[in-house]
Amino acid sequence: MTDEPAPDVRPAASRRRANRPTLSRTLLAWAFLAPTVVFVGVFAYWPAVRALEGAFTNWDGVSVPQWIGLGNFRSLFHDHIFFQSFVHLFWWTIIGIPLGMGASLLVALLIYRLGSRRAQYAFRVAFSLTLCLPGIVGILTWSYFYQTGGVVDAVMTDLGLGHSSTSWLANPHTALWALILMGFPWVGAFAMLVFYAGLQAIPQEIIDAAAVDGVTSLKRVWHVELPLIRGQLKVILVLSIIGITQNLLPPLLLTQGGPGYDTYTPVLYMYNSAFDYARMGFALAIAFVLFLISLILAIATMRFLRSDTDNRRKVA
Amino acid sequence: MSRPQSMHFGRRVIHYSALLAIGILALFPMYFMAITGLKTGVQLQANPFNIAIAHPFGTFYVAAWHYIAGDLLRTAIIIAPSVAGIIFFGMMSAYALARMEFYGRTVVFYAIFGLLLIPSFLVLIPLFLEVKGMGLQNSLFSLILPYVAGGQAFAMFIFRSSIEGLPDELFEAGRLDGASHFRMLWSIVMPLSKPIMIVIGLINVTAFWGDYVFPSLVLSASKSTAAMAIGNFQPPVSITSIDVVNLQFAAYTIVAIPMVLLFIIFLRYFISGMASGAVKM
Numbered sequence: 001m002t003d004e005p006a007p008d009v010r011p012a013a014s015r016r017r018a019n020r021p022t023l024s025r026t027l028l029a030w031a032f033l034a035p036t037v038v039f040v041g042v043f044a045y046w047p048a049v050r051a052l053e054g055a056f057t058n059w060d061g062v063s064v065p066q067w068i069g070l071g072n073f074r075s076l077f078h079d080h081i082f083f084q085s086f087v088h089l090f091w092w093t094i095i096g097i098p099l100g101m102g103a104s105l106l107v108a109l110l111i112y113r114l115g116s117r118r119a120q121y122a123f124r125v126a127f128s129l130t131l132c133l134p135g136i137v138g139i140l141t142w143s144y145f146y147q148t149g150g151v152v153d154a155v156m157t158d159l160g161l162g163h164s165s166t167s168w169l170a171n172p173h174t175a176l177w178a179l180i181l182m183g184f185p186w187v188g189a190f191a192m193l194v195f196y197a198g199l200q201a202i203p204q205e206i207i208d209a210a211a212v213d214g215v216t217s218l219k220r221v222w223h224v225e226l227p228l229i230r231g232q233l234k235v236i237l238v239l240s241i242i243g244i245t246q247n248l249l250p251p252l253l254l255t256q257g258g259p260g261y262d263t264y265t266p267v268l269y270m271y272n273s274a275f276d277y278a279r280m281g282f283a284l285a286i287a288f289v290l291f292l293i294s295l296i297l298a299i300a301t302m303r304f305l306r307s308d309t310d311n312r313r314k315v316a
Numbered sequence: 317m318s319r320p321q322s323m324h325f326g327r328r329v330i331h332y333s334a335l336l337a338i339g340i341l342a343l344f345p346m347y348f349m350a351i352t353g354l355k356t357g358v359q360l361q362a363n364p365f366n367i368a369i370a371h372p373f374g375t376f377y378v379a380a381w382h383y384i385a386g387d388l389l390r391t392a393i394i395i396a397p398s399v400a401g402i403i404f405f406g407m408m409s410a411y412a413l414a415r416m417e418f419y420g421r422t423v424v425f426y427a428i429f430g431l432l433l434i435p436s437f438l439v440l441i442p443l444f445l446e447v448k449g450m451g452l453q454n455s456l457f458s459l460i461l462p463y464v465a466g467g468q469a470f471a472m473f474i475f476r477s478s479i480e481g482l483p484d485e486l487f488e489a490g491r492l493d494g495a496s497h498f499r500m501l502w503s504i505v506m507p508l509s510k511p512i513m514i515v516i517g518l519i520n521v522t523a524f525w526g527d528y529v530f531p532s533l534v535l536s537a538s539k540s541t542a543a544m545a546i547g548n549f550q551p552p553v554s555i556t557s558i559d560v561v562n563l564q565f566a567a568y569t570i571v572a573i574p575m576v577l578l579f580i581i582f583l584r585y586f587i588s589g590m591a592s593g594a595v596k597m
Binding site: 020021025026028029030032033035036037039040042043044045046047048050051054061103106107110111113114115119121123124125126127128129130131132133134135136137138140141142144145149150151154184185187190193194196197200242245246248249252253267270271274275280283284287288290291294295 | 328334335338339341342343348349361364365401405408411412416417418419420421428431433436437439440441442443445446461464465466468469497518522525528529533546547561564568571572575576578579586587
């Protein structure tokens with residue numbers, strides 16, 4: 001978003017005709033914008049400003065906050081729970097995002113390659129149904145799957161993988177992995193539909209040309225289809241990075257960060273600091289660091305993928 | 317597509333079975349929820365996968381409905397105005413940005429889209445304290461107002477590109493007929509934006525329906541949303557402890573059913589809205 005050249009935000013009509021803004025037009029336009037501006041100002045920008053400001057105070061949520069400069073950030077730097085929580089987030093990102101995007105892409109490709117339009121539609125509908133499952137319901141269902149003698153154990157016994165009597169979420173060796181791998185087979189219906197829309201938009205001539213050249217199926221995926229849905233891959237990757245840093249519910253509901261601190265993530269640490277220990281200033285400092293890191297990651301991703309697309313455009 | 321005739325029969329079988337297998341696995345939690353709500357704890361322990369029926373039929377669904385009906389209604393009362401506000405205000409702003417020329421446009425454009433960069437966890441704490449400071453704690457407005465604000469950026473992002481994509485001639489004709497901007501928004505943009513409105517509506521409804529963290533900060537247990545009620549499950553004393561799981565899954569299923577119905581009703585629009593390719597960078 002930020003590194004793109006400034007988009008031309010003038011309306012389509014005025015790009016063609018010199019259509020000068022006048023005072024009356026301006027008043028009318030601001031009347032259209034007024035509800036959004038008020039809501040966004042009061043319930044999004046104001047709290048964001050308070051958050052940035054609060055990160056530099058010893059605020060406890062009740063008494064008047066005192067400015068302590070970089071004090072919170074200094075304590076964070078020496079806080080090993082904070083570092084541990086970032087290590088967990090790192091694994092979550094490195095493993096969770098490829099699994100989620102890979103599974104969604106695979107399903108999108110499989111559906112796109114189906115011969116029959118009706119079968120394509122039927123499968124899109126079936127996978128879209130998973131969107132109906134509210135996130136919290138899915139998480140609670142998985143917490144049951146992971147119980148001792150739960151569904152995961154039953155499946156492992158049935159497959160002859162031995163009888164495991166561990167409680168997946170309480171065992172320090174398995175808890176983090178159980179959270180990361182939750183949601184098997186990891187197909188995100190939203191991502192799948194976005195990828196499918198991208199595949200659908202590939203001109204038929206390109207596909208036919210590839211077929212004439214005798215390009216094999218797998219090569220076609222790699223050399224034709226993936227490069228042509230780069231825009232979709234990029235938006236889902238950026239959304240996944242932003243989403244995973246905010247992923248509070250699984251550890252909050254299933255493990256509370258335990259056993260010990262084995263499933264702490266930065267956002268859970270923030271939540272607990274604020275609401276269990278009333279360290280609002282400290283919690284906001286965590287939020288601030290996490291925000292900066294996810295922002296840098298998102299921008300880096302966009303820049304990395306953009307230069308790639310540009311190269312391809314020059315070649316083409 | 318021209319491929320299917322040439323595609324080898326064996327490969328087609330593998331292709332379909334792969335999709336079917338992944339689809340069954342993806343939908344398994346929904347199946348599991350629904351059948352577990354039907355059986356007793358003893359039947360569940362005997363075999364978690366098969367279908368067994370507790371006596372009398374649907375007994376846990378009835379109990380779960382009594383447990384959660386009020387919370388479901390409350391959640392719907394919160395969500396309906398929130399989503400209506402997001403769609404209507406978002407569309408008005410997007411229209412102004414896409415079709416009107418005025419002073420301050422660039423500033424407003426970046427100010428609203430900059431919101432996409434502000435993550436929810438950053439504002440969680442100050443927003444909670446702000447809502448509390450306004451005396452809204454335990455009022456449904458403590459959720460409605462932040463929800464309307466939180467949905468604006470994404471709604472505008474999508475609406476703006478779809479309004480820009482509408483042919484100029486429509487608006488030209490409207491202008492010649494002397495239609496006001498509001499009139500054009502109402503009679504040209506709204507009817508043509510149905511699939512996009514439905515995509516935005518459904519994405520927001522499902523997000524709010526399952527929202528747990530912020531509601532549990534601002535509402536007390538007696539004013540739970542559906543997500544809070546299942547997240548902080550308090551089994552009624554009349555239920556034997558071995559059957560609590562079944563009651564819980566019956567409640568999960570009941571919470572999911574309104575979303576399934578919404579999707580079935582709006583499916584056609586949702587699929588075509590998503591297929592319009594509006595979501596990309």
